Amino acid sequence: MATATVITTFVEHDCACMAVVVVEPNGEHVEYIGRVPLEELTGTAAEKKAKLVAAAKAVRDAQQVRPPSAPTITGSVTV
Amino acid sequence: MAIEINPKTSLFAEDAAHVSGDPGIMPLAVQDADTASAALAGAAGDYAPLQADSNGRLFVNGVLYSDTGTAVQVQNFVQAAGSTISVPGLVTRSSMNLYNTSTIDPYLNNTTATALASAARTATTSSSDLTNFNAVGVYIFFSITAVPGVHTVTLTVTAKDPIAGTYETLLTGSAESTTATKCYLLYPGAGAAANGVDVVNAFPIPRTWRVTVTHSAGSSFTYSVGIAYIL
Numbered sequence: 001m002a003t004a005t006v007i008t009t010f011v012e013h014d015c016a017c018m019a020v021v022v023v024e025p026n027g028e029h030v031e032y033i034g035r036v037p038l039e040e041l042t043g044t045a046a047e048k049k050a051k052l053v054a055a056a057k058a059v060r061d062a063q064q065v066r067p068p069s070a071p072t073i074t075g076s077v078t079v
Numbered sequence: 080m081a082i083e084i085n086p087k088t089s090l091f092a093e094d095a096a097h098v099s100g101d102p103g104i105m106p107l108a109v110q111d112a113d114t115a116s117a118a119l120a121g122a123a124g125d126y127a128p129l130q131a132d133s134n135g136r137l138f139v140n141g142v143l144y145s146d147t148g149t150a151v152q153v154q155n156f157v158q159a160a161g162s163t164i165s166v167p168g169l170v171t172r173s174s175m176n177l178y179n180t181s182t183i184d185p186y187l188n189n190t191t192a193t194a195l196a197s198a199a200r201t202a203t204t205s206s207s208d209l210t211n212f213n214a215v216g217v218y219i220f221f222s223i224t225a226v227p228g229v230h231t232v233t234l235t236v237t238a239k240d241p242i243a244g245t246y247e248t249l250l251t252g253s254a255e256s257t258t259a260t261k262c263y264l265l266y267p268g269a270g271a272a273a274n275g276v277d278v279v280n281a282f283p284i285p286r287t288w289r290v291t292v293t294h295s296a297g298s299s300f301t302y303s304v305g306i307a308y309i310l
Contacts, residue, residue, distance in 0.1 A: 007196060007198045008196045008197065008198050010193070010196055010197075012192070012193055013191075017193065017196070019193075019195075019196040019198070021204065028203075028205055029200075029202050029203060029204045029205065030204070030205045030206070030207060031195055031196070031204055031205070031206055031207065032207045033193060033196065033207065059207050060207065063207055063208045066244075
């Protein structure tokens with residue numbers, strides 16, 4: 001979870017887009033663009049905002065993913 | 080030929096269970112031409128015989144339904160000469176996919192996207208990680224529409240190390256201080272910069288990459304970065 005600031009919204013390729021900027025823990029300003037197909041962007045303004053925010057969060061979450069740790073195995077083995 | 084029907088052995092009540100050897104009356108179907116275009120009954124409400132083609136297949140006028148109950152449309156295709164033919168069946172579409180050792184990616188044509196939307200910024204800003212599915216190179220359009228008159232912004236393209244998560248520089252643009260649209264190209268074998276292309280590097284782009292616009296100071300620049308993948 002991080003606090004983001006909405007930069008702008010726009011339409012691209014039949015998708016509504018929301019660009020947000022996050023100041024990452026290392027100090028970098030990184031912009032994430034959430035995309036939602038226009039046909040799926042229904043409901044109230046608050047619901048639309050929530051969908052776009054969720055899309056932007058999903059982009060950031062995907063970038064944050066780290067591979068799971070492998071089991072610690074050391075020593076001599078026969079292969 | 081007259082047929083004697085015994086209602087006690089040939090007619091069955093609703094929900095009566097089937098027993099092997101039960102007698103019954105065969106419903107008749109009329110073999111017609113291979114298109115059942117003509118009704119064999121005079122008016123609505125009349126009894127009408129079933130019709131079959133020359134192979135004995137029954138003609139039906141059916142509507143296909145999806146698993147959600149929505150009628151499925153069977154499209155008509157127009158021949159080159161302009162006449163219309165009906166395709167009696169489902170229309171399917173196939174597309175090529177590529178395996179990425181984890182999931183299946185769609186094979187994409189040349190595509191475009193926004194890396195950084197047009198906005199005023201006062202600090203060095205990076206795009207999110209950009210995923211290149213199957214393109215080899217990319218055009219990058221750095222459109223600067225408002226400048227403070229002092230200081231500069233510089234665009235760099237970096238490739239992401241999939242293990243360390245760090246970024247290595249593939250291309251660095253020149254420091255810009257005026258409004259302009261700068262075009263950069265990364266493509267293997269690309270020649271020298273010419274015409275509207277300002278910087279060229281003959282590198283391919285990896286799967287994960289991004290752009291960064293570095294501000295020389297905290298003054299406000301308005302710009303966008305668009306990308307166009309090239310197969």
